[in-house]
Amino acid sequence: MLLEADVHAYLFLSFSLLAVGVYGLLSRKSVIRMLFAVEMIINAANINFVIFSAQRNVDGEIFTFFTIGLAALEAAVGLAIVIVFYKRFGEVIPSKIRNLRW
Amino acid sequence: MESIVYLTIGVFFVGSVLAFLIGHFIEKWASFWVAAVTGLVGFLLSCYIALNLHEHPIFHEFNWFSFGSFKVPLGIYVDNLAILMALIATGIGFLDIIFSRGYMENDESPQRYYFEKLFFIGSMVGLVFVSNLLGLYIFWEGVGLCSYLLIGYWYWKKSAAEAAFKAFVMTRFGDVFMLAGIIVAWVLLGTINFQELNALAIAGAFSVKLGLLISILLFIGAIGKSAQFPLFPWLLDAMEGPTTVSALIHAATMVNAGVYLVARLFPFFDYSHALIVVAFIGAISAFIAATGAMAHTEIKKILAFSTMEHLALMFVAIGVGSAIAGIFHLLNHAIFKALLFLAAGAVIHMTHEKDAFKLGGLIRYMPQTAILFLIGILALAGVPPFNGFFSKDWILAAVYSYGNPVIFWLTFIAAVLCIAYGFRLWFVVFTGEPSEKSKRAREAYPIMLIPLYVLAALTIIIPFFKEKIIHFIAGGAEVHEPFYVDLLVATLTVMAILFGIVFLVYYKRVISTAKFLAHPLGKAINDFLYNGWYVDAAIKWVSKHIFYGSIAKAVEWIDIYVVDGAVNGTAKLSLACWDRCRKIQTGDLIDYLTYFVAGAIVLALIILFV
Numbered sequence: 001m002l003l004e005a006d007v008h009a010y011l012f013l014s015f016s017l018l019a020v021g022v023y024g025l026l027s028r029k030s031v032i033r034m035l036f037a038v039e040m041i042i043n044a045a046n047i048n049f050v051i052f053s054a055q056r057n058v059d060g061e062i063f064t065f066f067t068i069g070l071a072a073l074e075a076a077v078g079l080a081i082v083i084v085f086y087k088r089f090g091e092v093i094p095s096k097i098r099n100l101r102w
Numbered sequence: 103m104e105s106i107v108y109l110t111i112g113v114f115f116v117g118s119v120l121a122f123l124i125g126h127f128i129e130k131w132a133s134f135w136v137a138a139v140t141g142l143v144g145f146l147l148s149c150y151i152a153l154n155l156h157e158h159p160i161f162h163e164f165n166w167f168s169f170g171s172f173k174v175p176l177g178i179y180v181d182n183l184a185i186l187m188a189l190i191a192t193g194i195g196f197l198d199i200i201f202s203r204g205y206m207e208n209d210e211s212p213q214r215y216y217f218e219k220l221f222f223i224g225s226m227v228g229l230v231f232v233s234n235l236l237g238l239y240i241f242w243e244g245v246g247l248c249s250y251l252l253i254g255y256w257y258w259k260k261s262a263a264e265a266a267f268k269a270f271v272m273t274r275f276g277d278v279f280m281l282a283g284i285i286v287a288w289v290l291l292g293t294i295n296f297q298e299l300n301a302l303a304i305a306g307a308f309s310v311k312l313g314l315l316i317s318i319l320l321f322i323g324a325i326g327k328s329a330q331f332p333l334f335p336w337l338l339d340a341m342e343g344p345t346t347v348s349a350l351i352h353a354a355t356m357v358n359a360g361v362y363l364v365a366r367l368f369p370f371f372d373y374s375h376a377l378i379v380v381a382f383i384g385a386i387s388a389f390i391a392a393t394g395a396m397a398h399t400e401i402k403k404i405l406a407f408s409t410m411e412h413l414a415l416m417f418v419a420i421g422v423g424s425a426i427a428g429i430f431h432l433l434n435h436a437i438f439k440a441l442l443f444l445a446a447g448a449v450i451h452m453t454h455e456k457d458a459f460k461l462g463g464l465i466r467y468m469p470q471t472a473i474l475f476l477i478g479i480l481a482l483a484g485v486p487p488f489n490g491f492f493s494k495d496w497i498l499a500a501v502y503s504y505g506n507p508v509i510f511w512l513t514f515i516a517a518v519l520c521i522a523y524g525f526r527l528w529f530v531v532f533t534g535e536p537s538e539k540s541k542r543a544r545e546a547y548p549i550m551l552i553p554l555y556v557l558a559a560l561t562i563i564i565p566f567f568k569e570k571i572i573h574f575i576a577g578g579a580e581v582h583e584p585f586y587v588d589l590l591v592a593t594l595t596v597m598a599i600l601f602g603i604v605f606l607v608y609y610k611r612v613i614s615t616a617k618f619l620a621h622p623l624g625k626a627i628n629d630f631l632y633n634g635w636y637v638d639a640a641i642k643w644v645s646k647h648i649f650y651g652s653i654a655k656a657v658e659w660i661d662i663y664v665v666d667g668a669v670n671g672t673a674k675l676s677l678a679c680w681d682r683c684r685k686i687q688t689g690d691l692i693d694y695l696t697y698f699v700a701g702a703i704v705l706a707l708i709i710l711f712v
Contacts, residue, residue: 094692098689
């Protein structure tokens with residue numbers, strides 16, 4: 001069993017990972033880097049699942065495997081979208097493509 | 103018995119549709135036979151009801167529809183008054199249908215004519231048979247619609263179309279007030295049934311002021327329908343329609359509806375002190391109409407003025423508390439006015455001339471019509487022993503005993519003037535030098551003369567059955583008929599003097615009217631009377647300057663700046679909001695992500711600290 005203090009430490013870790021991911025998502029220009037940041041956010045959530053499941057049962061850990069699988073799928077689809085994106089606009093910088101508005 | 107009453111109403115509506123369909127698809131003049139049979143069946147059914155109507159009136163009511171606890175009743179109530187009105191409408195309507203075969207011989211679409219005519223009679227029968235104000239209002243509007251259609255029967259004539267429109271709008275103006283009266287009665291008294299309203303009035307269950315309000319509102323509707331001051335100009339313009347239609351409107355149906363309404367609610371009006379208003383309006387209308395008839399030159403318009411005068415006499419009779427006299431006069435008036443209008447129709451049909459002064463000497467060419475017309479005039483003027491004398495004399499006696507000098511003198515002058523304008527018309531049309539148009543005229547067809555003979559016979563027969571008829575109208579109640587020998591002698595003397603003057607002016611032509619008309623004052627008086635005291639012009643002025651110029655303009659301003667302004671303002675406001683809000687939609691994915699993250703953080707903070 002994890003101690004109370006350890007849980008706090010791990011939660012701090014996952015929060016840091018989330019903060020870094022969000023920062024990366026907002027500050028990077030390239031779509032590929034943004035995808036990396038999304039992976040970090042997903043993994044922050046995974047760490048939370050694992051920590052809390054360690055205190056009770058294995059449900060959270062099982063769930064984490066699904067999340068990892070989903071993250072892999074997301075990366076595959078995301079990269080495919082990036083390729084189409086590149087073919088269409090000739091670059092992968094979303095700030096330069098302003099089609100998503102009125 | 104209820105089913106026979108419903109059948110009587112229904113037979114006219116079925117007959118009207120049948121007449122149109124048969125006339126349209128098979129043979130257009132077959133519609134005449136359908137109409138004649140329908141009219142006869144309707145009349146016989148009314149007779150059957152009248153003969154089987156004993157002490158107890160026929161009453162049947164059902165729920166038309168209901169919203170929750172709010173129920174809308176509809177039904178029939180047939181007593182002696184109602185069945186008398188129905189007999190007038192169906193009987194004279196039937197004779198009118200027969201006469202129309204001759205009068206409308208050159209018509210292109212008799213099926214349309216007979217459809218409208220039967221619908222008209224059916225509406226009138228329904229109007230007198232229904233048991234409450236709502237049903238009355240429905241048929242009231244049906245009568246109004248048919249009058250519009252029939253006055254504008256020759257719709258390709260601009261004057262006819264305009265006259266129809268005028269009649270429709272003017273009667274509708276009164277109807278708006280009537281509808282308001284019905285709603286007030288329904289909301290504040292809780293009933294619209296005639297008998298219940300009268301019972302409430304007799305019991306004194308509501309305040310006199312409320313009763314007065316309802317009575318006046320209903321009476322304005324009656325003014326419009328019965329062409330009383332100030333809503334009468336439509337009646338004169340209505341002469342644009344076929345003369346048979348005028349006969350139907352003036353004698354059998356439409357204009358009687360107003361008198362019927364007041365007579366039906368007589369105890370209600372009595373309790374509400376509204377009868378004095380009825381009497382005054384009647385007296386003023388009678389005076390205007392009688393003087394107007396003295397000055398007018400068209401045959402039909404003179405008769406129209408006289409209709410207005412006689413309706414006014416009925417209102418005066420009811421107003422002074424003698425409703426039986428009013429209804430008796432209604433019966434007599436229906437008969438002699440139908441006779442006069444149909445005889446005038448025969449003259450107009452044979453000469454194609456409406457202006458009396460362009461005719462003359464017709465007695466040589468149309469002797470039978472001339473005699474029948476003369477009988478009508480004698481009855482109209484109230485010469486004994488014709489039927490008009492008995493009811494008119496009774497009305498004058500009732501007004502005399504009522505004791506209001508203004509009402510009495512206006513009514514008296516109007517009543518005695520009948521003989522003057524009646525004989526003026528007859529002398530001008532039937533005596534003197536025949537004009538070119540008169541020379542080409544010939545006697546009316548037998549099918550036109552037969553209804554005239556029936557009506558002429560009735561004007562002479564009615565006085566013999568006077569007691570029985572009055573007893574029937576009163577429904578067994580005691581009738582007090584005032585009688586003043588001095589008044590009778592005075593009336594007959596004045597009538598004789600007036601006849602003498604008219605005889606000298608228009609028959610012997612020893613006194614010329616030309617000098618009177620040449621004088622500017624004489625001409626002004628003549629124009630004043632000819633135009634019905636300029637009431638029409640006054641109504642036009644009021645509508646133009648007050649209703650159109652002020653009220654309509656104000657309403658238009660409110661419509662444009664308040665109603666439309668609210669709608670357009672909402673649009674403008676949302677447009678402005680959109681214009682400002684759209685700026686945050688930059689199209690940059692990073693910006694959207696930033697909003698999303700900022701929102702998530704705010705939500706997290708709210709969950710944590712609130």
